[in-house]
Amino acid sequence: MNGEPVEAAMPARNRAEAALRLLLPIVVLALGVLVWDLIVRLREIPPYVLPGPGLVFRTLVADWGLLFDSLLVTLKTTLQGFLLAVAGGVGLAVLFNQSRLIEYSFYPYAVILQVTPIVAIAPLLLVWLPQEAAVLACAWIVAFFPVLANTTLGLNSVDHNLADLFRLYGASRWQVLRRLKLPAALPYILGGLKIAGGLSLIGAVVAEMAASSAGAGSGLAYRIAESGYRLNIPRMFAALVLLSLAGIVIYFALALFSHLLLRRWHESAIARDM
Amino acid sequence: MADLQSGGDVSVSLQGVNKTFASGVVALDGFNLDLRPGEFVSLLGPSGCGKSTALRLIAGLMEPTRGTVSWSGSGKPGDRHGSGRHGEIGFVFQEPTLMPWATVAGNINLPLSLRRIDGGKATERVAAALRQVGLDGFELAYPRELSGGMKMRVSIARALVTEPALLLMDEPFAALDEVTRFKLNDDLIALWRAVKRTVVFVTHSVFESVYLSERIVVMTSRPGRVFTEFKTDAPYPRDRHFRTSADYAALCRQVSEALADATSKGAGA
Known part of the structure; x- marks a missing residue:
């Protein structure tokens, strides 16, 4: 009765579908830029209110050196905040999973940290910490909770029968964690990472904004605030475009990472023939 | 041991x-x-x-x-x-209860590796268990690639691998x-x-x-x-x-x- 394993085929229909998924957003983008350009031209909107796409692009090229350095600063903070959030979120979730007492004691505070608006905490952190550390702390605070919450959910979503099986074979606590709970939680953890990537960028931006009101900083958000004060709206837009692009790249990088880890076994990563 | x-x-x-x-x-x-x-x-x-x-x-x-x-x-x-x-004891549940992230061989090897039986001896036993349930050649397949009956065979092979x-x-x-x-x-x-x-x-x-x-x-x-x-x-x-x-x-x-x-x-x- 050896049936053949079902090979995930990639028929022409799927390929057309994939092309469409890539093409349609680009068409929408092109249309949007066109409309934007038309509105600016036809209504003769001055560039200090709304610069046209051409001007924004020229500014991006002209100010590239300055903006790219700022981008690197923001990306560095984002990445550091993200990595700390992953380590902290997964680490705390595992700790909570191993000990109910620790979970009951500290989980509420993790929630409080999450529900308190980061915009309100950022100025305080800037008072207490050096500027770079404060920005990093903001990125971390915003990003770590989704990792914690998702990992906790994942660790608790282990198949009960599999857990029984591990018990039957006398698995140690460590074996259960490493061989059963963490792999079972992996799709959830990766889901948390996808959210955390975007959030750590937001956290970094919020903190840079707060820092910029004190006249300090060098990240992209600082450039945006600074350009706003100086009514250099084209540069503001150029920085904004870079920030969006950074967010998009982060999201897709994490989605790809997740896909590569799950493609052999998890339903979410498997293409289905309809 | x-x-x-x-x-x-x-x-x-x-x-x-x-x-x-x-x-x-x-x-x-x-x-x-x-x-x-x-x-x-x-x-x-x-x-x-x-x-x-x-x-x-x-x-x-x-x-x-x-x-x-x-x-x-x-x-x-x-x-x-x-x-x-x-x-x-070998236990077979109503569901195949396989680890979806592990290959067939990895799943069958689980009871052995939990008891730190590794290497050639484990590989041999896994192969023997697979032969017993008529699934030789499927070592590297993932559970999702198998039919319901084949998954159950893997589950039985896993139960047999410790020779309970x-x-x-x-x-x-x-x-x-x-x-x-x-x-x-x-x-x-x-x-x-x-x-x-x-x-x-x-x-x-x-x-x-x-x-x-x-x-x-x-x-x-x-x-x-x-x-x-x-x-x-x-x-x-x-x-x-x-x-x-x-x-x-x-x-x-x-x-x-x-x-x-x-x-x-x-x-x-």
Whole structure:
């Protein structure tokens, strides 16, 4: 009765579908830029209110050196905040999973940290910490909770029968964690990472904004605030475009990472023939 | 390290077992069962009669509220709760219960690697277990690539890889289609005859229990206890001729009637 394993085929229909998924957003983008350009031209909107796409692009090229350095600063903070959030979120979730007492004691505070608006905490952190550390702390605070919450959910979503099986074979606590709970939680953890990537960028931006009101900083958000004060709206837009692009790249990088880890076994990563 | 080659002469005895859950549900009460080395026993009863609970008690996954579950034979005497049991038991759940992130070989290797048996010896055993269930060549497939019947075979191979004295099966084929179920029934009989382990097979199918077993234990429900038992001395190997024989039909009728009595009695109690 050896049936053949079902090979995930990639028929022409799927390929057309994939092309469409890539093409349609680009068409929408092109249309949007066109409309934007038309509105600016036809209504003769001055560039200090709304610069046209051409001007924004020229500014991006002209100010590239300055903006790219700022981008690197923001990306560095984002990445550091993200990595700390992953380590902290997964680490705390595992700790909570191993000990109910620790979970009951500290989980509420993790929630409080999450529900308190980061915009309100950022100025305080800037008072207490050096500027770079404060920005990093903001990125971390915003990003770590989704990792914690998702990992906790994942660790608790282990198949009960599999857990029984591990018990039957006398698995140690460590074996259960490493061989059963963490792999079972992996799709959830990766889901948390996808959210955390975007959030750590937001956290970094919020903190840079707060820092910029004190006249300090060098990240992209600082450039945006600074350009706003100086009514250099084209540069503001150029920085904004870079920030969006950074967010998009982060999201897709994490989605790809997740896909590569799950493609052999998890339903979410498997293409289905309809 | 415990020796996995424990042989087939372990016997288990459940005496006066009561299992009451925290919710107040009495799953088993006054349940007695003796398992003799190498026999094939079916626990037959309606859903919710405590069959699975009995299996979990034997496996040591639960402790009885009252009564005793005792082991004797070449197993580790007196070591009911400790690690002594782990090599003695293979458990097959109703679902294949495979780790989706691991290959077929990885899944079958699990009981060995949890006991830190690695290297060539483990690879050999995994290969042997795969051969036993007729899945050689599928080492590197992932569970999602397999059909329901093949997944169940992997699950059985995993249970066999430690060469346990006792194989516990909790309605393993209930979710499969009839053709696959019949095939796996035949393969299970062949396997059992080859390895001569004690098998406890939980089912709610009269036909399946009669086809497979030497002994059929009919249970009442709420609370679960032994209603009656049947022995069949129909010779093995049993095949589709046995499935259509008059003896088989007659025994099925008897067992069905007993099951109906047990069910009505249980519901009335």
